[in-house]
Amino acid sequence: MVVKEHPILGTCENEEYVNITVDGEPLQVRAGSMIAPALLEQGIRVNRYTRKEHKPRGIFCGIGQCTDCVMIVNGQPNVRTCITRVEEGMVIETQNKVEKEEA
Numbered sequence: 702m703v704v705k706e707h708p709i710l711g712t713c714e715n716e717e718y719v720n721i722t723v724d725g726e727p728l729q730v731r732a733g734s735m736i737a738p739a740l741l742e743q744g745i746r747v748n749r750y751t752r753k754e755h756k757p758r759g760i761f762c763g764i765g766q767c768t769d770c771v772m773i774v775n776g777q778p779n780v781r782t783c784i785t786r787v788e789e790g791m792v793i794e795t796q797n798k799v800e801k802e803e804a
């Protein structure tokens with residue numbers, strides 16, 4: 702899902718990665734990327750759930766305007782992940798995640 706060759710921007714040569722944790726799982730993601738697209742590259746499409754109906758939300762605007770992509774980053778809620786860069790050691794959690802009850 703990453704554009705590595707672009708007709709105008711050229712070839713992506715960034716092969717540096719940082720280590721982050723997402724909902725307790727360690728991941729390596731591309732350094733310099735914003736959080737939301739870095740997670741999308743890893744197949745993570747849900748960033749938060751709505752409070753009342755617990756409906757999943759992910760990237761919508763991608764420019765920091767809609768707040769659909771907010772997550773808990775290093776303990777701080779409501780971080781717009783589409784405009785926040787990944788950093789080494791970041792701890793990221795899905796916001797308003799409801800754990801499924803065991804049957």
Ligand code: FES
Pocket residue numbers: 759760761762763764765766767768769770771781782783784
């Ligand atoms: S996707 Fe809209 S603020 Fe991030």
